Amino acid sequence: MRRTVAPIYALIFLETLVWIAMVPLAPTFADELTLTGVETGMILAASSLAALVVAFPLGLLADRLGARQVTIASACLFTLATLGQGLADEFWSLLLGRAAFGVAFGAVWGAGTSWISDSLAHDKRAGALGAATTVAGLGFTVGPVLSGTLADRYDTGTPFLAAAVAAALVTVFLFLAAPAATGEVTRQPLRDMLRVARGDELVLAGIAIIVLIGLVGGGVNLLVPLQLRENGVSAGEIGLLFSAASAVYTVVSAVVARMGARSATLRVAGMAALLTGLSIVLVLFSSSTIAAVAFVLLRAPPWATMDTIIYPLAAAGAHRSSLGRGSVMGLVMLGWGVASTAGPLIAGGIADSAGTRAAYAVMIVLCTLFGLWLLVTDRSRAGARALEEGTAVDLGRLYGARDVDELRSEYDRIARAYDAELVEGMGYRSPAAVLEVAQRLLPRDGRILDAGAGTGLLGTAMAEAGFTRLDALDLSAGMLAEAARKNVYRALHQAKLGDELAFGSAAYDGVVASGVLTTGHAPAESLDELVRVTRAGGHVIFTLRSDQLPPGFEDKIAALEEAERWQLVERGDEFQALPSGEPEVVVRVWAFRVL
Known part of the structure; x- marks a missing residue:
């Protein structure tokens, strides 16, 4: 099915x-x-x-x-x-x-x-x-x-x-x-989750928008029917009006949803909040039935727009910051529950003490403040994106490089942005998964080669875990320059995996490779050299895609086993390497003992 x-x-x-x-x-x-x-x-x-x-x-x-x-x-x-x-x-x-x-x-x-x-x-x-x-x-x-x-x-x-x-x-x-x-x-510990969520503007925006909807919507649903009833409008006619507004809401929501990520932006949310506030002006200055009817119908499109992009915004922030999506969606729902409960109470209290117009004025102020915050936040994000535009990580360009020179050039170009975009933007998990296995199999004082070290994400994690004799190897000089700044490697070597490596046989107690043994980056023949430079009894630990095994690796792994050059020790569980960038890509960690 x-x-x-x-x-x-x-x-x-x-x-x-x-x-x-x-x-x-x-x-x-x-x-x-x-x-x-x-x-x-x-x-x-x-x-x-x-x-x-x-x-x-x-x-x-x-x-x-x-x-x-x-x-x-x-x-x-x-x-x-x-x-x-x-x-x-x-x-x-x-x-x-x-x-x-x-x-x-x-x-x-x-x-x-x-x-x-x-x-x-x-x-x-x-x-x-x-x-x-x-x-x-x-x-x-x-x-x-x-x-x-x-x-x-x-x-x-x-x-x-x-x-x-x-x-x-x-x-x-x-x-x-x-x-x-x-x-x-x-x-993830609750305190850590809340701390990270507080720093992600997309998650905050999702919560802020639903709080605005709860506060203003609760007040509107209380005051407008009362106003219409005072004007002699029947309950059936009021119901018909709100049903018509719901129909408009549903149509607009479908259009916004169809636009996908193009509509799920802070700018769109900010403009919709301001338009909602503008529509409330109709009932602020007039208590007539025509004004109320016009307000209910004109409010529906911006209201539907805000409501429809709440969860896409919150989810985008959750994936980007590697937050549990259930926790973030629960926070959004909690914001709605609190605001929708408080909205009618606040509006009713203001209306009783200062009049209905004062309640509408407060709603306009709320829409304006929330809308301006969303627009200012969007502008800040746009400025940050403009600064990073020249170094943005483009996975399509990495996987689609025509030759090794183009691949090397692309990695040189993105080196400075690599850590932030892969870890913070895409939730890169492979280094942590390789480290977990390395801690069980490799000696802390052993000679370890980080093959395809990149900017040193794995090496930094291993150094923090107590590994003291790390060497880095990578194709890109730009990536190695970033790795050098981390001060965790004894030596850095620029070389291409798949070629003969300039190390003696059995030079290392172990080799680790995170996210490099993949199509267009390192061929299956790379494994021959990684085994050669590892001493007998040492381990080679690496990640491979499991949903689509790169060409040649299955045969090469089997050939090395048949030749009794290594023996499988661990075949880890599947996980998403880039949950916020390529959630469909699933990998696992392999570990072999060299014989």
């Missing part, structure tokens, strides 16, 4: 539909179950409160156990909770079902979006995450009408029973058809 994220979208749609379904059905439940006003309010608030409480912890859990596992578990809980709401015949069973549903809702927006983010290549990630918001918008649009129609035609619990059946089917498809999340399980 073809793997697709469609079951995750289906789960998001159903959970959004069930979330909004309670709004039109709450009065009917109150009548049938003889609920008090306080009890009805508790029913409406239970899911929001539960989602607020569990969103971040479940995001952390997704990083530790896997986003797929947590999402599927939440789908099972969603199915049972929705069934419980449909069968509830008294207050406590309905309250429990609604609270359990809130837990599942918080999980899908933390773990579910993390699953989408980790299962797709970076060029498709922004559009896919944006589409999740579009799907939610569709659920908000059709949910009230669908649930009301089913309840009127059959029974109040029917919409929930129907959703439970659909949820059970979606859960099955999550097992069978949804893609595997390729991101590694993350066990």
Whole structure:
């Protein structure tokens, strides 16, 4: 069966539909179950409160156990909770079902979006995450009408029973058809995660935008209907207006999601925030019905734009900073929960004490401040990119070099930017994986050759781990110059892997190679020389792609084993070498003992 994220979208749609379904059905439940006003309010608030409480912890859990596992578990809980709401015949069973549903809702927006983010290549990630918001918008649009129609035609619990059946089917498809999340399980200490997230402007932007949406949206949803009601507009007409705005929202969201990474920028977010503030001016200076209607409809496009790019921005920052996607998505969801709870309270308090116009004025100020911060931050990032443009790492140019001279020239060009872009920008993991094996197999005082040393990322890690006799070898003089600045190597040698190396046989106790034995960089014949320069009993440790083994390596490894020149010691687990740059590329560490 073809793997697709469609079951995750289906789960998001159903959970959004069930979330909004309670709004039109709450009065009917109150009548049938003889609920008090306080009890009805508790029913409406239970899911929001539960989602607020569990969103971040479940995001952390997704990083530790896997986003797929947590999402599927939440789908099972969603199915049972929705069934419980449909069968509830008294207050406590309905309250429990609604609270359990809130837990599942918080999980899908933390773990579910993390699953989408980790299962797709970076060029498709922004559009896919944006589409999740579009799907939610569709659920908000059709949910009230669908649930009301089913309840009127059959029974109040029917919409929930129907959703439970659909949820059970979606859960099955999550097992069978949804893609595997390729991101590694993350066990980053909470304090470190929060520290790194605080320093990533894309993660901060995602949280800031959803906080703005929660604060302003909560206030608008409280004040505008009150204003329209005072003008004599009926509840049905108010509902029709907001349904029309939801339809506009969904269409615009679909367009923004289709644009993918082109729309998921701080500049777009900043402009959308300012336009939202500008639209509020309509109701600031006029309390007429026309002004309110125009505001609700004109607000929808910038509102949809901001809402759709929240998760793409946050995910881009999480991948770039090697943060657990579940944790970051949980933080985003936590920001929404706090802000959407506080928004109506703050707006209502200001309106009661200083008037409705004062509340709208505060919303305009918030939109302006958030919008300007996003634009200023975007300009700062653009300036930094301009400074680095001439040295940006282009993986396509590295892998597509026509010959060794072009490859050497490209590495010389990017040498100064290499560490920052690969480690901070793409989350480069191979050096750490090689180091872990080297610490088990190589003596700390042994003579170690770092083959394809580059800028010395692996050598620096090994020096910090206590290795004291390291030599570097690389094709690029520019890369070796950067390695020299780290002061961890005894000697630096410029040479091409695949040629005969200018070292005596058995010159080293071990050889390490991280990310260099790959297409266009070092041929399989390189292994002959690495074995030759390693003493008997020493080890050769290197990374190789496992999803697409480079040409010739499988045969060369087998030939060296058959010739009894080395013996396999370890064949490590697969991992993403560049989770934020090429998440589809999977590698593993190999270790051989030279005979």
